[in-house]
Amino acid sequence: xxxxxxxxxxxxxxxxxxxxxxxxxxxxxxxxxxxxxxxxxxxxxxxxxxxxxxxxxxxxxxxxxxxxxxxxxxxxxxxxxxxxxxxxxxxxxxxxxxxxxxxxxxxxxxxxxxxxxxxxxxxxxxxxxxxxxxxxxxxxxxxxxxxxxxxxxxxxxxxxxxxxxxxxxxxxxxxxxxxxxxxxxxxxxxxxxxxxxxxxxxxxxxxxxxxxxxxxxxxxxxxxxxxxxxxxxxxxxxxxxxxxxxxxxxxxxxxxxxxxxxxxxxxxxxxxxxxxxxxxxxxxxxxxxxxxxxxxxxxxxxxxxxxxxxxxxxxxxxxxxxxxxxxxxxxxxxxxxxxxxxxxxxxxxxxxxxxxxxxxxxxx
Amino acid sequence: xxxxxxxxxxxxxxxxxxxxxxxxxxxxxxxxxxxxxxxxxxxxxxxxxxxxxxxxxxxxxxxxxxxxxxxxxxxxxxxxxxxxxxxxxxxxxxxxxxxxxxxxxxxxxxxxxxxxxxxxxxxxxxxxxxxxxxxxxxxxxxxxxxxxxxxxxxxxxxxxxxxxxxxxxxxxxxxxxxxxxxxxxxxxxxxxxxxxxxxxxxxxxxxxxxxxxx
Numbered sequence: 001x002x003x004x005x006x007x008x009x010x011x012x013x014x015x016x017x018x019x020x021x022x023x024x025x026x027x028x029x030x031x032x033x034x035x036x037x038x039x040x041x042x043x044x045x046x047x048x049x050x051x052x053x054x055x056x057x058x059x060x061x062x063x064x065x066x067x068x069x070x071x072x073x074x075x076x077x078x079x080x081x082x083x084x085x086x087x088x089x090x091x092x093x094x095x096x097x098x099x100x101x102x103x104x105x106x107x108x109x110x111x112x113x114x115x116x117x118x119x120x121x122x123x124x125x126x127x128x129x130x131x132x133x134x135x136x137x138x139x140x141x142x143x144x145x146x147x148x149x150x151x152x153x154x155x156x157x158x159x160x161x162x163x164x165x166x167x168x169x170x171x172x173x174x175x176x177x178x179x180x181x182x183x184x185x186x187x188x189x190x191x192x193x194x195x196x197x198x199x200x201x202x203x204x205x206x207x208x209x210x211x212x213x214x215x216x217x218x219x220x221x222x223x224x225x226x227x228x229x230x231x232x233x234x235x236x237x238x239x240x241x242x243x244x245x246x247x248x249x250x251x252x253x254x255x256x257x258x259x260x261x262x263x264x265x266x267x268x269x270x271x272x273x274x275x276x277x278x279x280x281x282x283x284x285x286x287x288x289x290x291x292x293x294x295x296x297x298x299x300x301x302x303x304x305x306x307x308x309x310x311x312x313x314x315x316x317x318x319x320x321x322x323x324x325x326x327x328x329x330x331x332x333x334x335x336x337x338x339x340x341x342x343x344x345x346x347x348x349x350x351x352x353x354x355x356x357x358x359x360x361x362x363x364x
Numbered sequence: 365x366x367x368x369x370x371x372x373x374x375x376x377x378x379x380x381x382x383x384x385x386x387x388x389x390x391x392x393x394x395x396x397x398x399x400x401x402x403x404x405x406x407x408x409x410x411x412x413x414x415x416x417x418x419x420x421x422x423x424x425x426x427x428x429x430x431x432x433x434x435x436x437x438x439x440x441x442x443x444x445x446x447x448x449x450x451x452x453x454x455x456x457x458x459x460x461x462x463x464x465x466x467x468x469x470x471x472x473x474x475x476x477x478x479x480x481x482x483x484x485x486x487x488x489x490x491x492x493x494x495x496x497x498x499x500x501x502x503x504x505x506x507x508x509x510x511x512x513x514x515x516x517x518x519x520x521x522x523x524x525x526x527x528x529x530x531x532x533x534x535x536x537x538x539x540x541x542x543x544x545x546x547x548x549x550x551x552x553x554x555x556x557x558x559x560x561x562x563x564x565x566x567x568x569x570x571x572x573x574x575x576x577x578x
Contacts, residue, residue: 166527166536170539
């Protein structure tokens with residue numbers, strides 16, 4: 001396991017929509033509950049916050065794709081990234097990432113090529129299958145999600161790199177004459193990750209020389225996935241650089257360990273996307289997932305784990321352990337639960353992280 | 365293949381007897397299938413719904429290392445098909461059958477309506493063959509080149525060379541197919557080949573139906 005080399009730090013931005021009105025927890029959340037002023041404030045606040053994040057020296061910022069809920073207000077990570085790119089001069093923008101199976105892969109390839117060009121090559125791309133609830137966003141059959149993701153990712157890579165107009169005779173996608181303009185600025189394409197712990201996603205990443213990204217789980221469990229990934233890369237005759245292994249996680253940093261754990265206790269224990277029981281069961285039945293081949297449930301019951309928690313000293317040590325266990329050269333951090341009503345804790349966490357943790361992570 | 369009517373025959377070409385299998389009705393499609401020989405596969409049955417398919421076996425080498433020159437085979441095939449009363453035909457060259465298919469498309473250019481090259485073993489990325497590139501550049505027949513995305517014999521990058529060299533040609537990647545495209549994905553193969561042979565360059569215009577419910 002490679003333990004030398006800098007760890008890159010990414011800030012996971014969720015475009016925080018805050019309202020004093022209590023919002024229903026069930027997904028999808030009724031669109032009629034949306035308040036225009038809160039939405040406008042969410043995107044303005046995003047820019048202000050990310051200017052600070054850039055100032056502090058974070059290497060990347062990241063945005064994700066989630067729909068039909070105020071919890072993460074970026075149904076189009078590409079639109080979010082374009083907006084951010086116009087306001088932020090230096091920081092790398094990571095799209096973690098476009099949900100491939102319900103998208104038009106050629107359009108994703110085109111839009112990412114535009115973004116890469118508009119940002120002068122500051123783009124990083126993570127492609128993924130999406131959380132279980134997202135299958136319902138655009139009426140995707142969960143049983144087809146894996147195959148559509150694999151084919152879609154292959155088509156995106158081909159669209160970025162094939163100089164002649166080409167047809168694609170796929171199982172789920174068919175085109176006769178693809179020829180994208182612009183092409184990505186970074187060649188052969190922006191740094192690209194296949195996100196997910198499944199054997200299929202890790203195999204795809206290894207085969208196509210992409211990075212891998214894992215999220216939220218305990219270090220040992222995530223380490224099994226990244227170990228499998230590195231074995232698969234070796235089978236294909238190459239070794240990934242540390243920054244080709246990414247770990248997205250929740251972090252609760254406070255002045256003391258006790259204060260951090262108190263923050264955790266005060267959080268909601270609710271699952272991020274609460275579906276009705278019948279829906280949840282139907283999705284779980286159709287959506288088979290695995291961690292490097294070991295079966296796991298598609299549906300998250302309860303809140304996502306927080307694997308970095310404590311005082312700055314404790315958290316720095318956890319980052320070191322994470323580096324050893326997972327081999328991740330990039331950690332993508334959420335410092336405050338998305339969907340929380342109050343933003344003050346986020347500001348405090350950001351200040352503390354920026355001053356007491358980030359400079360020391362550089363020395364790991 | 366018990367439900368597909370097929371006739372097996374032998375054709376005299378250049379003093380040798382080559383097996384040919386015939387199935388289907390419609391415009392003639394001549395298939396030079398390379399090492400796979402003249403046997404029928406499910407893709408042939410699909411094409412046989414719209415075409416009269418004749419699958420020719422490749423001649424065995426006359427001696428070790430002396431493969432039949434494609435031009436000689438092409439001349440023999442041109443004459444043999446004429447004797448069968450076949451005037452115009454579509455042409456499909458697979459893998460090692462591609463050189464003879466290209467030679468036949470040049471030799472009998474007035475009779476070949478369209479050419480499909482399936483995973484062609486022709487251009488070698490390792491060494492340039494300027495004479496071959498010149499011959500490809502002189503093709504006047506509508507041409508479709510198919511490559512499987514899982515082909516371990518041909519690198520995917522070779523497709524662009526054919527597209528660039530053959531005037532007006534089309535390049536299509538068949539997803540999840542290896543070197544034997546028609547064998548790996550018969551329906552996908554038959555759909556794009558059938559559409560191209562029917563419409564040539566107009567095959568880029570979709571006729572697919574997307575109405576889910578009336």
